[in-house]
Structures are given as C-alpha cells and as structure tokens.
Amino acid sequence: MTEHRETSLGLQDNTELLHRISARLADRFAGVFAAETVERYVFESYAALARTAKVTAYLPATTEHFANDRLNALAKSNAVAAGVPEVLFVCVQNAGRSQMAAALLTVEAKGRIHVRSAGSLPSAELDPDVVAVMSEMGLDLARNYPKPLTDDVVRASDVVITMGCGDSCPIYPGKRYEDWELPDPAGQPLETVREIRDQIHARVKTLVASLTKETTLP
Template structure:
C-alpha cells in the first residue's frame, strides 16, 4: 500500500499564502496527499481578503486559524514548502524543501489577492502531479 505524502506549507504569519496553499492542495488532491500549514510568527487571525478569495472558489477557510511552526510538524512532513519565512524553518535530512516566491497578501484587497491565489493553485496542481505519479 503506497504511503500518502505529507506536505507542510510555511509562511511567516500562516494567515494568507500557506493557508490558501493548504486548502487548495487538500481540495485538489482529494485524499491523495496529507496537508498542514504553519507560520514562523503566526498572526491572530486569517487575512479577510484571503478568506474571501477562497470563498469565491467555493472553499471555506473561515474556520481555519494561524498555527505555529514546530519541529514536530516539520519532522512529520515529506515535503516542506516555504513562502517567505526566511531561515525560520528547521532543516532535517530526508525532506524535500521547496521555496515558492509569492507576493504576500498581507494588507492587500481581494483584487490583489486573486492573482496570488491563482499562482498558488497552479503550483499546487503541478505539485499534486509530481507527488502522485504512479499512485
């Protein structure tokens, strides 16, 4: 029985990019990938423009909340994708690390968040194809 890959998305506040990526991966992978997200300095709440942009796609992330980055979640991951968290993410052997350079949606309105969401969705779809080849 094949192992289901575990993906961890990390950004600074876990209020925008990493939350969108986690929701999109969970949605598109349909159980073929386990997904988590975390922040090196978690915010108090999700970015409202991010919540609205995801709702436009039929994905309700309004009940999500920013989570702290811990060694345990990094150790559990097979793939760690950082999005502007700098050197805050611990590095462990045997993990795949990717850095997605994306604009930070902090302080942006929904019109500026949509292109970020769409870039994340394209990357997530490519990631799913890569992770699930042969499953």
C-alpha cells in the same frame, strides 16, 4: 461559582479543561504515546496558541485540534513505513499564502496527500481578504486558525514548502524543500489577492502531479 486564576498569559485558567482534553487524546493515542506525553503536548499547544489568541472562547477547541495534529505528526515521524505523502506549507503569519495553499492542495489531492500549514510568527487570525477570495471558489476558511510552526510537523513532512519565511524552518535530511516566491497578500487590493491565489493554485496542481506520480512508481 468556581473561581478562576489568571495565568501569565492573561487568560482564565483552563487547567481542568485541558486535563479533560488530555484524557480524550490519551485514549485516542493509547498504545502509541504515554498519557504524560499527550498531556505535555496539550499544555504546550494551549500556551503556543494563547500567545496570539484574540478570542479565547474557541481556544480549548483549537488546542485539542492542534495537539491532535501534532501528535499525529509525531507518530508519523516515529513510524518506519511511509504512507500518504505529507506536505507542510510555511509562511510567516500562517494567515494568507500557506492557508490558501493548504486548502487548495486538500481539494486537488482528493485524499491522496495529507496537508498541513504553519507560521513562523503566526497571526491572531486569517486575513479576511484571503478568506473572501477563497470563498469565491467555494472554499470556507472561516473556521481555520493560524498555527505555530513546530518541530514535530516538520519531521513528519515529506515536502516542506516555504513562502517568505526565510531560515526559520528547520532543515532535516531526506526532506524535499521548496521555496515559493509569492507576494504577501496582506494589505493588497482584492484583485491582487486573487492573482496570488491563482498563482498558488497553479503551483499546487503541479505539486499534486509530481507527488502522485512519485507514489505510483513501482
């Protein structure tokens, strides 16, 4: 039986598995990033997610997804030509408002906008009441997970929308920034969480109309 070392994070050492993830992503990004860059992003993503992970069984899978998204963001920010508009929703824990906004925008945009969300101090898991009210709309957030806010996803975004996270989001010239003042659903009655969801949905529809109009202009 293979002996596992304990890391400083108190988790089993997944070095070999992370190397395999790095190899897969290096193949995917061949010609875009060096294998060393991909590996660094994989190990950094693992460390960032492990800090708040309650259940470690899915950590390698979420690491691969998170690292892949960060590398896509980095590739986009390095590219000269702009393609589909990129929107980033940021709140403190990435467990409520920003997750609802990202899910609603994904549906409303119908592939015309690329959507991300992140948290300045991400929680270990999504708010169960948020998952419940979104499921009422037929949107399954059960597999989603809170993600740390990283510089690369901000750089890649055309629009950054903050929700109660103060000055934690870095500011870059040329980006469109909005602050949506909405109550935090954490600890609120279910009816209040529904009201917050509906407020976000209305704002998302306005955002879609704005961005799709901008991208169709000559």
